[in-house]
Amino acid sequence: MQIAPHSHAGGHPPATRRLRPALFQGLTTPEMRLVRRVFTEDLYDDAEAVPRDPARAPFVGLLLDGCLREDAVLQGGERLFALTFPGETLSPLGPRRRRGRLSAIGAVQLLTCDRDGFERIAQEVPRLRLNLLGLVQEHLTEAQRWQVLLGRKSASERVASMLNWFHARQGAPAELHLPVTRTELGQMAGLTMETVSRQVRALEKAGVIDLPLPSRVRVIDPGALHSLSGDAQPQRLH
């Protein structure tokens, strides 16, 4: 892959600070201090793999900077399955997902905690357990959103949805960063590279987005993007 590495220089500002990452929601300041002592900051270079074996994989993780990609291995081929953007979390892995590969896109800064550390801290901050459950549920919700996309949407709706989601998840910056190839966008959306390209281009021609580079998307009309995504309420006709 030859995608330009993620960089803040001259680009969008770091995603608008979220209230509080879901994992740490509802914690008091002294509790946060305790928690900080258990979590460690890991750094990864572009394309470096995050460990997935039970011994070394992070039990939970909070992505501070950069992007992560998850590739699923299925009958021979690898396919891009999911992207993680700053502010989002890694939840503990089920048995199936351990087969896949998780790797950095650009320079990645990850706040992680192992299982024992989590158990220890959860004794003192029981709220953490609840948050962890909510986290996994959120991933489930996300998966079901993709299910709707893949099951019922047309190619143009899929592409609009995907851009719209990524835009929102990156904190609605002026310029959205697509850190993967058209082929990989297609793998996530269940489309071919050519169809993705055609639909992205169509959005550009419609004036909804601008494409200074294939991987840089300036969102001109977020409202149109949303209504083209098929998630909007069906328009009343009068």
Next chain:
Amino acid sequence: MQIAPHSHAGGHPPATRRLRPALFQGLTTPEMRLVRRVFTEDLYDDAEAVPRDPARAPFVGLLLDGCLREDAVLQGGERLFALTFPGETLSPLGPRRRRGRLSAIGAVQLLTCDRDGFERIAQEVPRLRLNLLGLVQEHLTEAQRWQVLLGRKSASERVASMLNWFHARQGAPAELHLPVTRTELGQMAGLTMETVSRQVRALEKAGVIDLPLPSRVRVIDPGALHSLSGDAQPQRLH
């Protein structure tokens, strides 16, 4: 709907007893006794709804008999989203899924526990918390399996996969029970009713299954069903 109610009379035997439902895995006999005291058995009639509001919804549930259907509400229409078969579990709901509807297909027997009860018992049997997490992860795995189906499979593979999964999940009985219409199978697989019908018929003509009734499927060649599902290892050609 006019589907014949679920019945064991003259049908397949109750699903081969699983080792132990995932929720109770690794519990000792005395622990199981404690647990049994906290869980209650709820009965539902055909088409009856399982409560979903936070106050009355089961926090976790284990389906003992019958089937459950989960319908998602999205921009106007309702669509069948998922089926639950005996031995499978209901996990606590994320915010999004509360919008949907969960209802009984046939006579349903459900072993449930509310949130407070779960918290209490989890103090004494910490393993339960781990199992709960595993449960939600299993649902996530399942959702991702559907993502692959919807994203990359052809109509014939989708139908073969679906039948194959349902067959396995019902405990591989001689005669598999499809408790929903072709339209609803289509909603789950991202296909139209007509396409589902054609593909099911094609499997019948190929001798892989037999269809004494549209909702009764006798699986003649489980191996073929699996290889037609597209999940099988790609065949070596020599």
Next chain:
DNA sequence: CGATAGTTTGACTTCTATCAAGGCATGTGG
């Protein structure tokens, strides 16, 4: 200034949705 990896565009094919008609069970009323 190539060379490489990715993207775009076009022509053509294939697959599945759509529209429409008929078929088969099940349940109801005469």
Next chain:
DNA sequence: CCACATGCCTTGATAGAAGTCAAACTATCG
């Protein structure tokens, strides 16, 4: 007990959307 109404399933003809194949284009890097 039979006719018929209903709901679902099946089958066929057709059109449209997306996949495939192939060629040209563009950015980036050495």
